[in-house]
Amino acid sequence: MIRSLRIRLLIHTSLAAAVILGLLGAALYFCMRQSTESDFNLALLAKGRAVASTAEQHGQQIIFDYAPEQMPQFVTSDHPDYFQAWIDPDVVIRSPSLKQNDLPRPPNNSQLTYADLVLPDGRSGRAVSMSFVTTIEPLAEGNSPGTENARTIVLSVATETIGLHRTLQNLGWLLVGLCSFAVVVSGIVLLWIVGRAVRPVERIARDIDQLRENDLSTRLRSSDVPLELQGVVEKLNGLLSRLEAAFSREKAFTADVAHELRTPLTALLTTFEVCRSRPRDEAAYLAAIDKCRNVAQLMQAMVEMLLLLARAEAGQLSLKLQSTDAADLIDDCWALFSGRAEARRLNVQWQAVGPIPIETDPEKLRIILHNLFDNAVSYADEAGALRVSATLSADVFRVEVANTASRLGPEQSSHFFDRFWRGDQARTDVGIHCGLGLPLCQRLSRLLKGEIEIQTTERGWFIARLTLPAGRLEEPAASDEIPVISSAV
Amino acid sequence: MRLLVVEDFQPLRESLTQGFREAGYAVDEASDGQAALWHARAGEHDVIILDIMLPKIDGLSVLRQLRQQSSPSLVLLLTAKDTAEDKINGLELGADDYLVKPFLFAELLARVKALVRRKYETKSTILRIADLEVDTSRRCVRRGGKPIDLSGREYALLEFLAHNTDRIVSRTDIWQHVYDFNASPESNVVDVYIGLLRKKIERPGAPRLIHTRRGQGYLLGEMEQR
Numbered sequence: 144m145i146r147s148l149r150i151r152l153l154i155h156t157s158l159a160a161a162v163i164l165g166l167l168g169a170a171l172y173f174c175m176r177q178s179t180e181s182d183f184n185l186a187l188l189a190k191g192r193a194v195a196s197t198a199e200q201h202g203q204q205i206i207f208d209y210a211p212e213q214m215p216q217f218v219t220s221d222h223p224d225y226f227q228a229w230i231d232p233d234v235v236i237r238s239p240s241l242k243q244n245d246l247p248r249p250p251n252n253s254q255l256t257y258a259d260l261v262l263p264d265g266r267s268g269r270a271v272s273m274s275f276v277t278t279i280e281p282l283a284e285g286n287s288p289g290t291e292n293a294r295t296i297v298l299s300v301a302t303e304t305i306g307l308h309r310t311l312q313n314l315g316w317l318l319v320g321l322c323s324f325a326v327v328v329s330g331i332v333l334l335w336i337v338g339r340a341v342r343p344v345e346r347i348a349r350d351i352d353q354l355r356e357n358d359l360s361t362r363l364r365s366s367d368v369p370l371e372l373q374g375v376v377e378k379l380n381g382l383l384s385r386l387e388a389a390f391s392r393e394k395a396f397t398a399d400v401a402h403e404l405r406t407p408l409t410a411l412l413t414t415f416e417v418c419r420s421r422p423r424d425e426a427a428y429l430a431a432i433d434k435c436r437n438v439a440q441l442m443q444a445m446v447e448m449l450l451l452l453a454r455a456e457a458g459q460l461s462l463k464l465q466s467t468d469a470a471d472l473i474d475d476c477w478a479l480f481s482g483r484a485e486a487r488r489l490n491v492q493w494q495a496v497g498p499i500p501i502e503t504d505p506e507k508l509r510i511i512l513h514n515l516f517d518n519a520v521s522y523a524d525e526a527g528a529l530r531v532s533a534t535l536s537a538d539v540f541r542v543e544v545a546n547t548a549s550r551l552g553p554e555q556s557s558h559f560f561d562r563f564w565r566g567d568q569a570r571t572d573v574g575i576h577c578g579l580g581l582p583l584c585q586r587l588s589r590l591l592k593g594e595i596e597i598q599t600t601e602r603g604w605f606i607a608r609l610t611l612p613a614g615r616l617e618e619p620a621a622s623d624e625i626p627v628i629s630s631a632v
Numbered sequence: 633m634r635l636l637v638v639e640d641f642q643p644l645r646e647s648l649t650q651g652f653r654e655a656g657y658a659v660d661e662a663s664d665g666q667a668a669l670w671h672a673r674a675g676e677h678d679v680i681i682l683d684i685m686l687p688k689i690d691g692l693s694v695l696r697q698l699r700q701q702s703s704p705s706l707v708l709l710l711t712a713k714d715t716a717e718d719k720i721n722g723l724e725l726g727a728d729d730y731l732v733k734p735f736l737f738a739e740l741l742a743r744v745k746a747l748v749r750r751k752y753e754t755k756s757t758i759l760r761i762a763d764l765e766v767d768t769s770r771r772c773v774r775r776g777g778k779p780i781d782l783s784g785r786e787y788a789l790l791e792f793l794a795h796n797t798d799r800i801v802s803r804t805d806i807w808q809h810v811y812d813f814n815a816s817p818e819s820n821v822v823d824v825y826i827g828l829l830r831k832k833i834e835r836p837g838a839p840r841l842i843h844t845r846r847g848q849g850y851l852l853g854e855m856e857q858r
Binding site for chain 2 (some may be wrong): 413420524
């Protein structure tokens, strides 16, 4: 397999040119051969007619009245021509050049026929045979010429074909030579044309070679690229744009992760350092250890959420579908937050009465509900309101978790699902809400073939709506792809 | 010296406050930008340790408002943002120093001490008043070469007086710079600590260094004997 496009193009186009030139040469050869043979036959026929024109009938006598000096080719001994005439079945006349030899007797019909033969002197030749009726000459005055007693003569005239064959052979060789020369010249021309044709490909290859992984902002030039390659360049530039965006996202994500882990890491370091700066009693050490453990747990929660988000984005999470009572699941999840809601004196409005049978992955749904409840309880104002509703209609399961005291406006709605985006751009004293919960909820809801949307109202309500199909889902196969961002975590 | 620690992540804020208090500083703390501005207006802090990413009002906006109000406090920005642009932005807004998380508390403490020296225009870490030496880096005091054992509050009071040598400082000044909002504002607490300090650094036969200016305050310095 030849891998060079240039050589393959050259070979294919050269072969095509050779075949076309060969066919053209052959066609030309046969046309010229036909023409030459036709001219040769006409010349031979003219000789035959010249001989025939000398035939005269005087009564019953047939005379070929010609002077040898007028037709020396039938007399000379050097490369002579031959003729012979028959009046069935007798030979009427032989040319002197035939001496006692005979030409092959042509069939006795009136058609003009040509036949290749070996001449009496051994040369190859061709004979034309014709039949004609003699002209009756008047024997006495008062008798007019007539055809009453005219005799039919069969005449065969032969001449050598060596010259004809030589001419045709020369013509053949000339055409072969010309075709070969044309193939070579066309090969050289094609080499130049192919070189020019693949030059844009080579230039694109050079441009691609100059791309660096640390600078994906460069784009391939499409200005002077042939139309056939425009599509390739556009696709490559599109791929570069997508790669650049993906790399930028990952870079920003890595920076975000580093940034988010710095503060709790500083808290750990400072607590350790302050703790060991002087001798303390046991209670002080225990308090410091407890504080460090809490910080470590927050960091662990953040890292686990990051890993979960990374796996969800890489399609590595599999679904374990089972029949679930969504109302029970909501109650279970809420049990973890009811104490905090009570402590914050939240007015909880509950509209989720079971059973609500759905087919879903309960663990994924639990993570979503956990995040939504955590956000609502954390961000609702003290003694504010929190509303939870769940409905099932037409095979669609809907959950709505809403809380008051939202300071977020519609202009911020495009950021709700951005990783590490926080309405306040800071941790709050209610926990480490690092801006990963809603992106994770979005990924998981999509995995469950559903969707989550956020709405903020002018009256300060923050409403999260989760919609999931209640019927049977197809379990997607987990991807083996390694998530890029997991390495950043 | 009085500090204000503004940090929204509670465990870090608590540890910083504890560390600074144990280092002899009076420390107020705030968890958001709004509280930071309130504390900054209410008390005269020598140094404000200010996180940038804060709830309600971000740290850079707090800094901008402080500078617009001509706050005399020096500000050390404490943040996880580590790009040159972040640092330039913070310093151009009027920050006096910039420390990127994570850091060693010892480094933060050293930078705060340096800022305090800068504020009181003292380049040396050892303040000398006659034969009294106050070593601000090691937090120890000597007079005539003999070490004097002081409590944290006594040391803080002496260091503040030493930074203001030969200047009269009012009780209010002392209260503002040596005590934080957790201290009970009793009317004679400053006088009590001045008395305790005198007993420790002024031995019989040695010249008096802490002088009372009736109706004005106190002055630390070597006065000519009348």
